[in-house]
């Protein structure tokens with residue numbers, strides 16, 4: 326474990342952000358079909374929406390650059406609140422995203438990601454933009470992509486699978502929501518003999534803290 330404490334590597338798409346829903350809106354608009362005709366994403370490669378690999382890449386590019394899907398993506402319920410509680414319990418939150426896997430649009434991808442994190446008050450101490458390599462020296466990871474989970478585990482890492490229809494074949498530990506992520510992380514910390522600091526009771530919603538601090542900073546400027 327690092328001297329910074331327990332580092333939790335948290336993936337964005339499919340874990341903090343509802344990537345399937347954001348991409349569904351893009352595909353519906355681009356192909357001119359109602360969004361509800363595009364069912365749950367049962368497969369990682371979107372073959373169940375009838376997309377070839379080539380179509381997927383073309384639509385994804387339009388999604389990022391024209392539809393600004395990284396800025397407007399719906400947030401996964403409870404993600405920000407749970408990450409604030411974990412932060413308060415002594416966890417170092419290291420966000421990891423593979424959004425630079427394509428060699429175009431990095432400016433939009435990075436700017437929209439940061440704007441989105443601020444808008445949803447998601448706390449983090451590091452933000453890693455990666456290509457393919459899944460590992461960033463964390464004590465545990467939360468990820469939804471089957472290939473990332475498998476690769477990280479093969480390298481000896483503790484990985485919590487964030488439940489999605491396309492990863493049900495991957496063995497657990499598995500979290501169906503963010504409350505379950507919190508419990509699994511607390512278990513891992515206890516098993517490593519780490520004190521899990523009790524979250525101080527904050528009368529306000531944790532996600533509002535960041536915005537309050539920003540407002541206070543503005544006032545003192």
Ligand SMILES: [Mg+2]
Pocket residue numbers: 336337338339340468469470
């Ligand atoms: Mg993901």
